Amino acid sequence: MKDQTAPAIAILQTRDILWRISAHLARETEIQAALTAVAAVTSEVLPHTHFDICLSDGPGWLVSYEVGIKTRWSRRRTQLAHSPVRALFTKELDYMLCSNAMEDPRQTFPDAASEPIFSHALRSRVHVVMKVMGQLIGTLNISHSRIGLFDATSVQIAQHLADVLAPYIHALRLIERARLDARERSQVRSREEGFRRGASRLTQALEQERQRIGMDLHDQTLADLTRLLRTVDAEDQPLDRAALNDGLSACIRDLRRIIDEAVPSQLVLFGFAHAIEEHLIKAVGAAPCAVTLEDRTGGTIDRIDPTVRTALFRITQEAANNAARHAKADRITITLDAMPAGALRIVVRDDGIGMSGQVGARRSGLLHMETRARLILAQLDIIEDAGTCVTITLDSASTGTAT
Numbered sequence: 001m002k003d004q005t006a007p008a009i010a011i012l013q014t015r016d017i018l019w020r021i022s023a024h025l026a027r028e029t030e031i032q033a034a035l036t037a038v039a040a041v042t043s044e045v046l047p048h049t050h051f052d053i054c055l056s057d058g059p060g061w062l063v064s065y066e067v068g069i070k071t072r073w074s075r076r077r078t079q080l081a082h083s084p085v086r087a088l089f090t091k092e093l094d095y096m097l098c099s100n101a102m103e104d105p106r107q108t109f110p111d112a113a114s115e116p117i118f119s120h121a122l123r124s125r126v127h128v129v130m131k132v133m134g135q136l137i138g139t140l141n142i143s144h145s146r147i148g149l150f151d152a153t154s155v156q157i158a159q160h161l162a163d164v165l166a167p168y169i170h171a172l173r174l175i176e177r178a179r180l181d182a183r184e185r186s187q188v189r190s191r192e193e194g195f196r197r198g199a200s201r202l203t204q205a206l207e208q209e210r211q212r213i214g215m216d217l218h219d220q221t222l223a224d225l226t227r228l229l230r231t232v233d234a235e236d237q238p239l240d241r242a243a244l245n246d247g248l249s250a251c252i253r254d255l256r257r258i259i260d261e262a263v264p265s266q267l268v269l270f271g272f273a274h275a276i277e278e279h280l281i282k283a284v285g286a287a288p289c290a291v292t293l294e295d296r297t298g299g300t301i302d303r304i305d306p307t308v309r310t311a312l313f314r315i316t317q318e319a320a321n322n323a324a325r326h327a328k329a330d331r332i333t334i335t336l337d338a339m340p341a342g343a344l345r346i347v348v349r350d351d352g353i354g355m356s357g358q359v360g361a362r363r364s365g366l367l368h369m370e371t372r373a374r375l376i377l378a379q380l381d382i383i384e385d386a387g388t389c390v391t392i393t394l395d396s397a398s399t400g401t402a403t
Helices: 002-025 031-042 115-119 152-233 241-262 265-270 272-284 306-326 359-375
Strands: 050-056 061-067 095-098 124-132 135-144 290-296 331-338 344-350 379-384 388-394
Touching: 002 031, 002 152, 031 050, 031 061, 031 152, 050 152, 095 152, 124 152, 135 152, 152 241, 265 272, 265 306, 272 290, 272 306, 272 331, 306 331, 306 344, 306 359, 306 388, 359 379
Parallel strands: 290 331
Antiparallel strands: 050 061, 050 135, 095 124, 124 135, 331 344, 344 388, 379 388
């Protein structure tokens, strides 16, 4: 008699539990919080080691929310073709009851995402569908480490629970997606505005650079050539070929300097590290300042997109200029690092007087650095730390690494 009444008692208990679950769900606004509250109450009629729901997340993909044990199922999306519950989503089955999922070919087929089943010994498993207005939205999955714990009554209880859960979870999922969409739209607008401001600042910076080159040519090179021309045209004085040669050589050197500053030829010919080191040595000049450069990228920095690499060079070049010309430093070090997941980091550090008190001298250069960093989606951090430390970080998505 006891065996015959046990299922009926379980069903009666379930009705009370469903009322309590509904009360819990009415107070929650996030899927994970709602699931946690539901799992605690459900354990009274369906003891479990693992409790989760699996929801459709676009064509061919599933996303999971878990309570109790945290596994790869909730850490990243799963392809439907590899899911242990794929038979429910393809409507081959209305439910699935496993006495020992570790030996059930429906869940441990080749290429199945079943690693959590083995890692956490999820033997007894019951899976039922979740529907809203007749549309399949996901599955409710309850697991235990004990073999053969669940039976047909467990399936019936789980389905009652899924029917109550489905509309709440569906509504919370829609809210969650709306929040994500709103956040993404806000981020897109922020990026677009950042690009607009960055492009405007870069245009100003390029115009300033053009004016600087024009002034360098006018004030020095053109003036020197004009003086040499007058010397050549002077009929009342003998032509000093040695002086003429020296003057022309000086003009050629000035032109080469201006060209090198406008087009970093050493960057193209010899690579990033060499070009930056040579520039730093020239920037320091005769000042008693020790310079060090360490390249730990293994050549990665020279394989990124040329436009991005040139922008990185200009930012690092400006940081080196600031350290050499304004910091009054005894030592300047530049470190090039390859970071995890393909990111790059450049650190320019000096032991000088820091930024305080001489920001005006650096303001234009800092603005150019910030603009260039924004346009290649790099993170620029400038802090005072026993001197000044400039860090440029470029994630893998922005490197455009050339193969």
